[in-house]
Amino acid sequence: MITKEQHERNMAAFRERMAVKPIGRAAAPIVTPTAGPRVVNAYNKALSGQILNPKQRGDFTAQANTLYGAQKGRFDGIAQEYRGYASDYGVDPERVVTAAKAASAPPPPMKPPVAGAKRGKDGWYVEDPNRKGSFPRIDQGPDGKWRIKSSNGQLLEWQ
Numbered sequence: 001m002i003t004k005e006q007h008e009r010n011m012a013a014f015r016e017r018m019a020v021k022p023i024g025r026a027a028a029p030i031v032t033p034t035a036g037p038r039v040v041n042a043y044n045k046a047l048s049g050q051i052l053n054p055k056q057r058g059d060f061t062a063q064a065n066t067l068y069g070a071q072k073g074r075f076d077g078i079a080q081e082y083r084g085y086a087s088d089y090g091v092d093p094e095r096v097v098t099a100a101k102a103a104s105a106p107p108p109p110m111k112p113p114v115a116g117a118k119r120g121k122d123g124w125y126v127e128d129p130n131r132k133g134s135f136p137r138i139d140q141g142p143d144g145k146w147r148i149k150s151s152n153g154q155l156l157e158w159q
Contacts, residue, residue, distance in 0.1 A: 014085060038063055113138060113146045114158040130154065 002010075038059065045056075083093035112119070117126045117138060124146075125135040131151035138148050138158075146158040 010088075014089065113140065129156070 043060070079097040079099075082097050086093040086096040113124055114126055117124045118135065119125075120137070122137075124138045126138045126148060128134040128136055128148065128150050134151055136148045136150070138146050140146050148156050150156055
């Protein structure tokens, strides 16, 4: 049986640990000096629609996995510590710290809807056969056909 003073000391220590504090240096990412910018650069290229070559894609995945693994290790250690505190005080540990969700696999790269189509920021573009150098956006209709309006007003369709 613990005394009232021991209980109060334990509660004070628990409240101190649970208090929101700036974590300063502990929040710094655990990466090499060049890893962060490379990941950001690859991410921005993927976001803008630039197609990554297999080496770039592999490098992006490896760097992302390294960053995720480092942070997951830190999370698991801290989560285990707080689960222990919760158990000590008779609280359900799973209500104090929830488990980190596993990352899902990325979707496969989208294939062009028609031969020669290029990926842009807001959709697919294909060269207008009636006007070289012109790339109108190609849109899919409700019937599943891909269409552009050519420079001469003609509606071009692909299945």
